[in-house]
Amino acid sequence: MIEVESLSKIYRVADKQPGLGGTLQHFMRRRHRDVCAVSNVSFTIARGEMVGFLGANGAGKTTTLKMLCGLIYPSAGQVVVAGHQPQKRHPDFLRRITLVMGQKQQLLWDLPPMDSLRVNAAVYGISDRDAKRRISELSDLLELGEELTRPVRKLSLGQRMKAELLAALLHQPDVLFLDEPTLGLDVNAQARVRKFLADYNQRTGATVLLTSHYMADITALCPRVLLIHQGNLFHDGPLDRLASRLAPERHVRLELAAPVGAEAFAGLGRLDSCCDCEVNLRVQPDELTAVVAQLLDRFEVRDLEVNDPPIDQLIGELFRQGKV
């Protein structure tokens, strides 16, 4: 459904030094610098897949998403979405995709969502009867009722987001591009949006590409994850494989009957912390059984736990360090 090959986007940005001198210099002789927002990215997404798109702010997620929608012309590379080249923005292509942006809204601020829905129905050429049926179906799924006839400015953020989703899905698109659809929502509203997206994908077989800063969105919805870092595609595959790639070690947490010095754990993996009776170690997976056996043998262990490090912590670390 989505094929991307060697996709790149280079922006020209003005380079300006701070202060009056810099401003004058910038005014007299403009200096530009090329910034590579996306570099040589390739992937394919099959029909019906739900794929998470991860990356820090400025990693190139939104730029890629906008090239897939046809909003931005790629600098190099090929994109085919639903059999079309997005940048041509052919009406047949536009009828098959939708873009939802968590921080921007298309609903008319002063009017109830129903008015915006009627505008969208006319623009997409949906008959009044079909529009009515689809609105009632989708509003059932989204648990929207009288909110549809209340001015948008009087709705809560969660209700507004659900109405935005309804407006974006009225024309039954095959491909959904969702850019932070749960941004700013409370935990309950996030969960409802998530459940809706999963249901919608199941019912319609739509292809979904989702970016989010909330790891819970990704873990709940997307079996497959693309991680983009500084414009490059760093990972394409299941989320747990990303975890093992980022941090191959397992976490071992020990609770001992009596405090033991840090030196006692030499040769038993990497020691994260050791205070009083609680000890945290990182151990290579192939050494895990041997190390656990030795620990149980040498110390009086009250409790022992083996975990994968939390994925959002790992990705957070990756972004902070800025190295891949």
Next chain:
Amino acid sequence: MRRYFKSLRRFWGTAVASQLEYQLNVVIELVAVGLSLLGSLFMLSLFFGPGRALGGWSWHEALIVQGFYTVLDGMASTWLRPNLSSIVTHVREGTLDFVLLKPIDSQFWLSLRTISPAGLPEIALGLLLVIWGGHQAGASLSPGGIAVVLLMLLAGGLILYSLWFLIAATSIWFVKTWNATEVLRAVLASGRYPVAAYPAPLRLLFTLVIPVAFLTTVPAEVVLGRASTPMLWLGLGLAVGFFVAARQFWFYALRHYTSASS
């Protein structure tokens, strides 16, 4: 085509509904329209006054020009200003993305998405002024003549729209184009008076460079039966030319659209 008509109906329905949400605003706008018309009639009376003439135009003839100016200014208030000034907002806030992703011509959407009915009385008053001025100046028009007047008015409207849209389209690069549209409004204001009332260099400028003459003076000449056929063709040609240029420029601008960052 039917889809476009239906969309337009819904566009304007929602636009009017949005404005009626704020009742006092509607009243204030209507008062402002009335006052601005009175003000421009007063200005005109200073220059032309009954019995006086300027550049070969009598008071009643000049009233026809003022009438066409009022009609065009009304069109600008009704359609151009509300729609084309929102292009800048769309670009700055990134909501242009939503427009570009609709399977409908983006220029159609951006040019006709909203309507401000407060400008409609101005159009009606302008037409009344044209009819009254024409009657007093002794003009008599056949139905065919009326059709030519309306055609030239349409051409004038198209020229104004295309110029405005061209400027608004540059917001893809510059984002702020408010000042440029103010200059355009000032130029339009020069169309209140017959072009003949201006010195020769300005006359040339207003005919060939910024075709203000075709907005008001030429339709008035048609009413008075003094328009030359080549001028009419030139007016129609310019209207089509400017429109095609504005459209091509819009497509060119979209290729350079980088979308606001999130």
